[in-house]
Amino acid sequence: MSDYENILLLPRPTRGAIRAIATHGLRAARACCFALPVWGLTLSSGALADDTEIYRLVVDTETSRPKVLIVFDDSGSMDFEVVGQRAAYNPSTTYPAVSGIQSERLYWATGSSGLPPAATTSQWFNAQKNRCGSSYGPLGSNGFYAGNFARWSSTSSTRWRGLSNSENDPLHIECAQDITDRVTENGSGTGSPGTGYPRSTVPRPYGTERQTSVDDDWSSYRVYSANYMNWYHGTPVPATRTRLEIAQEVIASIVNSNTGIDFGLAVFNRNYDGTSSSSNGSSIYDGGRIVQRIIENMSTANRTNLVNIGAVQIKRG
Structure with a gap:
């Protein structure tokens, strides 16, 4: 190649x-x-x-x-x-809050426009539930991150599913890049599972061994910080x-x-x-x-x- x-x-x-x-x-x-x-x-x-x-x-x-x-x-x-x-967007600047955008949220978008969602969008999830270690740096320095994501809804779930605007506070949000790059960091947010890889087979939803097939059907998303959203939608x-x-x-x-x-x-x-x-x-x-x-x-x-x-x-x- x-x-x-x-x-x-x-x-x-x-x-x-x-x-x-x-x-x-x-x-x-x-x-x-x-x-x-x-x-x-x-x-x-x-x-x-x-x-x-x-x-x-x-x-x-x-x-x-x-x-x-x-x-x-x-x-x-x-x-x-x-x-x-x-x-240009400056991550060291806290931009004035725009109506509809809340600091404890991460926002997501799909499609071919390449643009963030509207300020009033329902496409968001609780930032405390973001376990995608690969996204922490880009979200902090650039305000957005692109990759394949999935959610683990609750303790009774048996598999990872795509992000949903009808479920904004799932148990975990994870990304495929963590599996590819062997990133075990899952942050310290509410309900963090500690270090480990996302899994759909027991032990699940996290374990110390990689399950490389777990992300086979995960979809692509762009994820944005609330500060970036305020910059984009603000004056x-x-x-x-x-x-x-x-x-x-x-x-x-x-x-x-x-x-x-x-x-x-x-x-x-x-x-x-x-x-x-x-x-x-x-x-x-x-x-x-x-x-x-x-x-x-x-x-x-x-x-x-x-x-x-x-x-x-x-x-x-």
Whole structure:
């Protein structure tokens, strides 16, 4: 399998209203050979959208990890400023509460829009019941996490089921990435089972041994913190940002919030080193280059390193 079977293109964000297209529930991820679109659907000027809306990947990673090479245009026009855009989400800021959004909840969404649910949505669950250790970091730093989730309703349950807007306070909420990455942390929230893996066979719902088939029918969701929901649905604070800054934010959010995907980064521009052709004297352009190869089973440190390297390389052009 080639490291570069999947390519995610990040073209220049336009000043107009651009909404990202999210990939949802792709069973083709089993073969790890699907196409991932990005900034694709242009909306009318009256739509409520801006260039800071981030593309969220949501894929099924049950039997193999997708590999994505992000190809980024870092040409000179990326220095152009985009005026009046929503300021980026800052996890260290506590955003003013929006009616309908409550701090003790985590909110979830499905579908291809890639956007959070409405402020008045019934698609939420008690944050104390989140046992997905893989989500704790991304929810804290980015405000959202994408992955395959399921719920364990009560002590009398015999299997894990999909999330439901009619059951907001199940016994446990778990994610498939914990099984894949052998994450046994389940947090200290109300009713925490302590360390262990989710199971549907005895001992259940948790045990010390992994049951790798338990997540075979778990579905894909995007999960959001209440603070992120308040930022998204609150009154926008306008900011002037360059296209480069917006795109760097997108890259960081994609890489850090999709822990079931391995990423690499390439930049695409003229890549001119000052040399000329000996035959006609014309300039020689080398084109794009790989600045970070795809690393199998990326760790948190690998992701941080990719984002940091990408920021340095992109600024250099």
